[in-house]
Amino acid sequence: MxxxxxxxxxxxxxxxxxxxxxxxxxxxxxxxxxxxxxxxxxxxxxxxxxxxxxxxxxxxxxxxxxxxxxxxxxxxxxxxxxxxxxxxxxxxxxxxxxxxxxxxxxxxxxxxxxxxxxxxxxxxxxxxxxxxxxxxxxxWPDETMCFEELDPKSVLQQWGHKTAASYKYKTIEKVGPAHKPQFTIQLTVNQYIVTTTSTSKRTAEKQAALEFLKKYTDLIPDQIK
CATH class of the missing domain: 1.10.1520.10 (Ribonuclease III domain)
Structure with a gap:
């Protein structure tokens, strides 16, 4: 007091x-x-x-x-x-x-x-x-642009919807043994391309979305893990 x-x-x-x-x-x-x-x-x-x-x-x-x-x-x-x-x-x-x-x-x-x-x-x-x-x-109107914290893919999805941007994830390479594969994912957003590699497809896509958000948007990437 x-x-x-x-x-x-x-x-x-x-x-x-x-x-x-x-x-x-x-x-x-x-x-x-x-x-x-x-x-x-x-x-x-x-x-x-x-x-x-x-x-x-x-x-x-x-x-x-x-x-x-x-x-x-x-x-x-x-x-x-x-x-x-x-x-x-x-x-x-x-x-x-x-x-x-x-x-x-x-x-x-x-x-x-x-x-x-x-x-x-x-x-x-x-x-x-x-x-x-x-x-x-x-x-908090319905149209307020809110983001799911800790989920770069959801942030990208909502940003894409709001800005009418087109985006696509593509697996361009899968290497390594079956028990420990490596996935290389290419994310294309309009004319921008980001490529990442990880041991799971889902993680690689998440990393690609985060990389794009950090480089090309004014969102709050330091709060996305």
């Missing part, structure tokens, strides 16, 4: 953030805590982040329920494309949280991801489920 008067001068413009969020806080301390990262000062940031994560996942799961997916796996996969570090960072940038958050260090992307969840948690604590759910539904 901290004394509000100690930091309130640093938050003169939080009303601008409230306008972006479409929500006016009953207790502005909740938003101040969400905008004070523990690297800068002790606060309730991490608790709000924890709550915000749960509220966000429930809200998106509820939103997707009416889509009538064929299986739990398909349902879970779709949820993962909507709620991940990529989508959280995108929403944090839309809300321009970097203009308001107090932090110390160099990993601002990671902090903004956490801050996005902290803001959701703060609204839930301040205004309840309905207000938090309204914010999430207005900020």
């Amino acid at each position: 901290f004394d509000l008067t100690e930091l309130e001068k640093k938050f003169k413009h939080l009303n601008a953030l409230e306008k972006k969020l479409g929500y006016s806080f009953k207790n502005i301390k909740n938003l101040i805590h969400a905008m004070t990262h523990p690297s800068f000062h002790k606060s309730d940031f991490e608790m709000l982040e924890f709550i915000g994560d749960r509220v966000l996942n429930l809200a998106i799961a509820n939103k997707l329920w009416n889509k009538k997916y064929k299986s739990e796996k398909e349902y879970a996969e779709k949820l993962a494309t909507q709620v991940n570090r990529f989508s959280l960072l995108k929403i944090a940038n839309i809300w321009e949280l970097d203009k308001y958050i107090l932090w110390s260090g160099s990993d601002i992307k990671s902090i903004l991801v956490d801050a996005c969840e902290a803001v959701i948690g703060a609204i839930f604590i301040d205004g309840g489920w309905e207000k938090a759910n309204d914010l999430i539904h207005s900020s």
